[in-house]
Amino acid sequence: MILIRDRRDTDAFAQVFAHFAPRVKGFLMKSGTDATTAEECAQDVMTTLWRKAHQFDPSRASVATWIFTIARNRRIDMLRRERRPEPEELTWGPEPEPEQSQVMEIQEESARLVEAIAALPHTQRSLIEQAYFGDMTQSEIAKLTGLPLGTIKSRLRLALERLRHAMK
Numbered sequence: 001m002i003l004i005r006d007r008r009d010t011d012a013f014a015q016v017f018a019h020f021a022p023r024v025k026g027f028l029m030k031s032g033t034d035a036t037t038a039e040e041c042a043q044d045v046m047t048t049l050w051r052k053a054h055q056f057d058p059s060r061a062s063v064a065t066w067i068f069t070i071a072r073n074r075r076i077d078m079l080r081r082e083r084r085p086e087p088e089e090l091t092w093g094p095e096p097e098p099e100q101s102q103v104m105e106i107q108e109e110s111a112r113l114v115e116a117i118a119a120l121p122h123t124q125r126s127l128i129e130q131a132y133f134g135d136m137t138q139s140e141i142a143k144l145t146g147l148p149l150g151t152i153k154s155r156l157r158l159a160l161e162r163l164r165h166a167m168k
Contacts, residue, residue, distance in 0.1 A: 028071060045074055120159055128156065130144070138153055
């Protein structure tokens with residue numbers, strides 16, 4: 001693994017591949033993955049090993065531990081993708097008009113939300129606007145503002161808590 005990491009040695013990679021790819025596939029199959037998916041995932045794990053070899057640190061983990069950690073994470077990613085809900089069926093044609101009482105409730109709630117957002121301190125209000133109206137991730141906001149990610153998360157959490165109380 002050191003030769004792969006330091007010299008990008010293809011012969012060393014071939015040896016590591018020959019040794020670990022079947023074991024990774026077996027590991028994935030034992031965890032309930034079908035053979036074809038396990039094969040694809042094992043290939044992906046070995047590709048990741050090649051691309052991220054520079055991250056291998058023998059003082060932190062053995063080669064086997066490092067590879068099987070990658071495999072475990074890939075398996076988790078696969079499970080998450082499988083469990084994603086399908087989009088709801090699209091309806092065709094015009095949707096029925098909401099009742100007037102529902103329209104009034106929505107308008108009143110929207111007005112209360114606008115007031116609650118306006119009442120937030122500027123630092124929290126601007127973060128809410130960027131995150132929810134600007135469709136930015138917390139990491140993107142941190143890069144844009146220069147603030148630490150933890151600060152962004154804390155301010156957003158506090159802002160959402162204030163909005164929750166205001167909307168009760």
